[in-house]
Amino acid sequence: MRRLLRNALAGLVVAASVPAGGNFLFTGSVAQAADAAPLTGAELKALLTGAVISGKGLSRPYTAHHHADGTVSARSGSASSTGHWTVEGDAVKTVWDNARWTSGAWRFVKQPDGSYNIVVAYFDGNGTGAHDTNYAGRVDVSHATIARE
Numbered sequence: 001m002r003r004l005l006r007n008a009l010a011g012l013v014v015a016a017s018v019p020a021g022g023n024f025l026f027t028g029s030v031a032q033a034a035d036a037a038p039l040t041g042a043e044l045k046a047l048l049t050g051a052v053i054s055g056k057g058l059s060r061p062y063t064a065h066h067h068a069d070g071t072v073s074a075r076s077g078s079a080s081s082t083g084h085w086t087v088e089g090d091a092v093k094t095v096w097d098n099a100r101w102t103s104g105a106w107r108f109v110k111q112p113d114g115s116y117n118i119v120v121a122y123f124d125g126n127g128t129g130a131h132d133t134n135y136a137g138r139v140d141v142s143h144a145t146i147a148r149e
Helices: 002-016 041-048
Strands: 051-057 060-066 071-076 079-088 091-096 104-110 116-123 139-148
Touching: 041 051, 041 079, 041 091, 051 116
Parallel strands: none
Antiparallel strands: 051 060, 051 139, 060 071, 071 079, 079 091, 091 104, 104 116, 116 139
8 A cells, every 4th residue: 555655646746747848758657667677788779779769758659769870869749859879877868959858868677568668867958967866767758669770
C-alpha cells in the first residue's frame, strides 16, 4: 500500500512540474525509472548509432534520428529540432540547435517488452554546462522503440 501511494504521488508531482506549453515530455514517475539498470555507454553507442527512436511523451509522438556522424534530428508533435549527440558515461547527451528544446542527458532503461524508457539524467541549459538535476530519474519518453535508419 505504501509503495502504491508513493508511486501515485510521484506521478502527480511529475504532472504538476511540467510547464504549460513547455517541451518536457515527462510521462512517468521516479519509481518507474528505477525498475531496471540503464544501458552502459558502449551499449548506447551500439544501439543508437544510425537508429531512429520512436515513442510518446505528454501524448505527443516523439521521433529522433541519431545519425552516425553525431548529428540528431527530432520531432515532438509538430515541433522539430536538430542538434548533436554523444555518449557520456551511461547517458546520451544531446545539445539541440533550437533554443526552445531542452538540452541535457538521458539514460535508456530496457523494459520487459523490449522497449525502452528514456530517463532524464540532467538538463544543461542548452549546452551551457549548467547541470540541472531537479528532474533526474524521471521518465521522459516511455516505451520507446528503436529501429535502424
